[in-house]
Amino acid sequence: MRLKTWTATTALLLCALPGISQARDTALFLPFEKVVQQMTAEKKLDGSVKFYLAGVQPRGKVSVISPNATTNKKTNAFNKSDEAACEWALQSALLTMQDAAKKVGANAVTNIASYYKKNERKDASTYECHAGAVIAGVALKGDLAKVD
Numbered sequence: 209m210r211l212k213t214w215t216a217t218t219a220l221l222l223c224a225l226p227g228i229s230q231a232r233d234t235a236l237f238l239p240f241e242k243v244v245q246q247m248t249a250e251k252k253l254d255g256s257v258k259f260y261l262a263g264v265q266p267r268g269k270v271s272v273i274s275p276n277a278t279t280n281k282k283t284n285a286f287n288k289s290d291e292a293a294c295e296w297a298l299q300s301a302l303l304t305m306q307d308a309a310k311k312v313g314a315n316a317v318t319n320i321a322s323y324y325k326k327n328e329r330k331d332a333s334t335y336e337c338h339a340g341a342v343i344a345g346v347a348l349k350g351d352l353a354k355v356d
Contacts, residue, residue: 231341233338233339234338236337238291238294240335241333243298252303253303254306256315257315260317260318261320261332262320262330263330263332266318267355268355268356270318270355271355272318272353273312274312274352277308277349277351279301280346281297281304281345282343282345283344285339285340285341290337290339293337293339294337294344297345298337300346305348305350305352316353316355317350318351318355320335320349320350321348322336323348323349324337324338324346
């Protein structure tokens with residue numbers, strides 16, 4: 209009798225396991241410019257590189273130096289709101305793009321699109337972030353350019 213009880217209990221637990229193991233992956237579409245302005249005000253971005261989402265045209269002549277630069281940043285989302293974790297991941301992505309632009313002599317990153325799991329999403333005001341219970345991630349793709 210005891211063996212049947214253990215077998216039944218084990219079977220029930222194994223049936224419940226796939227539901228428990230499914231990780232949360234919530235897609236969020238958040239304002240891009242808010243984070244850029246915040247980082248500039250806090251001097252995290254030095255202002256030498258400007259950021260332009262796809263659909264937003266910079267003033268002046270644009271010369272692309274390095275097309276399709278990408279970055280994929282993750283951050284610990286534990287005990288943070290989804291929005292706070294996503295903003296942190298975007299900050300990391302923007303710093304990476306700023307450094308890449310400076311290395312090639314660019315002063316702008318243009319045509320920025322979300323590039324989560326290599327799915328390109330262009331929007332003139334928001335970026336895409338995926339938040340889970342433990343990790344949040346932002347992936348961006350853009351052109352490193354010189355704007356005169």
